Amino acid sequence: MNKIKYFDLQKYASTDVKYAQVSQMPLDRLSDFIQQEGWKLVKKTDAEEIYKDEYLNRLIEVQFSKSFTNKDDPQSGFSFPSDRQGRLKPGNEDQVKSIRYIHEHAEKFNEPVINAEIFKTKLCDCGSGEIVQPVYDAKGIFVTHVCPKCRKDKLSKYRKEIFYNTDYSTTEEENSSYEQ
Numbered sequence: 001m002n003k004i005k006y007f008d009l010q011k012y013a014s015t016d017v018k019y020a021q022v023s024q025m026p027l028d029r030l031s032d033f034i035q036q037e038g039w040k041l042v043k044k045t046d047a048e049e050i051y052k053d054e055y056l057n058r059l060i061e062v063q064f065s066k067s068f069t070n071k072d073d074p075q076s077g078f079s080f081p082s083d084r085q086g087r088l089k090p091g092n093e094d095q096v097k098s099i100r101y102i103h104e105h106a107e108k109f110n111e112p113v114i115n116a117e118i119f120k121t122k123l124c125d126c127g128s129g130e131i132v133q134p135v136y137d138a139k140g141i142f143v144t145h146v147c148p149k150c151r152k153d154k155l156s157k158y159r160k161e162i163f164y165n166t167d168y169s170t171t172e173e174e175n176s177s178y179e180q
């Protein structure tokens, strides 16, 4: 198995939600959850943990955040990227202002909670260990998933025309996909 390119993950997690499921849970539930899912640890630091779900061929990145919810309205509040211990990562001016506000109005907020944010990203089915990218044809119709390693090979199975001609004929494929 090739080395997993986990450093590409965040890019896909933030730009293409279809291929990166994101969910959040309190940190104290994380270990049980990981065990139950059978994820294999790939990398672990204070700030993030990377796992692999070999059964579903997904890469899982766990990041941490610290949330301060409003006592009156638990659905609202603030959340900042942190490490596992709840130490906040350096933030922008807005974050500094928000933290100052929380400190000045501590009575309005619940005790902070550390959350685990889970980004699941699908790896390519060719076994390269790379993250998949969707390919669309000239009409904007989904064609297949590829990664840089198998792109050429997979796309060679399709008529070239479908990728540049927006008026390509679909009569041959009416009852099936484009795949030959």
Ligand SMILES: [Zn+2]
Binding pocket: 124, 125, 126, 127, 128, 130, 146, 147, 148, 149, 150, 151
């Ligand atoms: Zn591939």
